[in-house]
Amino acid sequence: MNAQATATTKPTWQPSAITRHLALLEAHAPISKRVLQAGQHLYHAVDTFDRLFIVGTGMCKTTEVSRDGREQVVAVHFKGDWIGLGGIAAGRYGCDAIAMDTCEIWSVPYDALLASCARTPALLEVLHLAMSRELLRERATMLALCTLPADARVAEFLRWWASELDERGMRTDCLRLPMSRAEIGNFLGMTLESVSRAFSRLARSELIRFTDRSRRDIEIPALAALGDFSRRCIADRDGAEVALH
Template sequence: MPLQAAVQPAPRVLVHHLADQRPAPSASASHHTIPRVDGLGLIERHVEVQRRMLRAGEAVYKAGDRFTHLHIVHSGCFKVVNVSPDGREKVVAVRFKGDWLGFDGIADGRHDCDAIAMDTGAVLTLRYDALVDAARAEPALMMALHAAMSREIARDRTSMMSLCTLPSDARVAEFLRDWAQSLAERGLRTDQITLRMTRAEIGNFLGMTLESVSRALSRLAREQVIRFAEKARRELQIPDIGALERFIERCCAPARATLQ
């Protein structure tokens, strides 16, 4: 479907709300507040921003699509999936509200991965060429774009570090801690979260088998670091994020002792 048919102009009040206001956190959320989307108010003054709604499983873009737009997550969760030439899929990133999508297409003019909605959500879409033209006249806009790219590089480097150095149980705990922390930074509740990924997808993301993910979650539950909701296995209760951090430290302690 052509992008022009898939998006609708975002009301100006929507963009100003994202740029200039912060929702009050729920009673159970941490003291963090939702991060401002860097430069969004500035972008809206110089570039047309469009809002696109997506249902679970729908793609913002697919690998091989011509690159023309960047996207900012307005609501929902999105996964970024790389597809190898032989058809193997690898979840390489999870994006939340305020995160950008589409940087992968800048270098070659085509996207090399899929960006898929994991639940009902929305993205704010803007033309890359229009953004670059505006940034030439407004250095602050270029700085905001570079800051977003830098954060993405740093986040991906941290994820790779976890994959390469943490034992499997700690890897799952780190994944849950990062998910909960991402919600907390946006003023959302973290004591009970809904995982929008299946255990197979989590394993794909973490470089683990589905069975290893299940064993790690069971251990976390046995040690009362997390609790499962009675009716939905994707509904997790995390009474204390600090308990996840201590669990990770305990998992890593034997490895540190061996190195010493």
């Protein structure tokens, strides 16, 4: 989710690459498709792993339940993202996968996918890219949670979201977030109040604007300015820590 991780993943996942990968998958693997509405489950954490899923359109989230019973958002998946990769090692899906809006989900039996990869080496490369992208996503999320101040987390979250849309050829100057402030806080390891204050500070700084339609519709005049804001937050925090010592 940080700038370095975004820059690292972008060259191999441009809109043309996503379209090409989906076309390759559809041409050489036994794909089935289904439409999910917002809130519907793709699979549950207790389900036996037997297939992988790819987002054809729309968005999904994956969630885990903590020991105290709280739902934790662990990832958001956009068009072209693969879901369920963690089940390969465990033999079971390790989380719930839930549609965030109306979306088309592709699925392919894992054994059949391996057979297709053996016949079509380019398909194996697509699978490896999906696995690598998932690892980069997890690393970027951990870096954001462990190193960024609260306001910078929200700024980088918005910048990351816009970057994901940009890689898919979609507009980035106005984001429609299908997540509540509470869900964003859950994803970023922040309280609802901290997320709300961060959004308010970003708006007062004129880095974002809320539209008349909804507080979930956010205009971003300049993505680069969000990055500058994050760097200032980090510098201010580091300066304060030095002063204390």
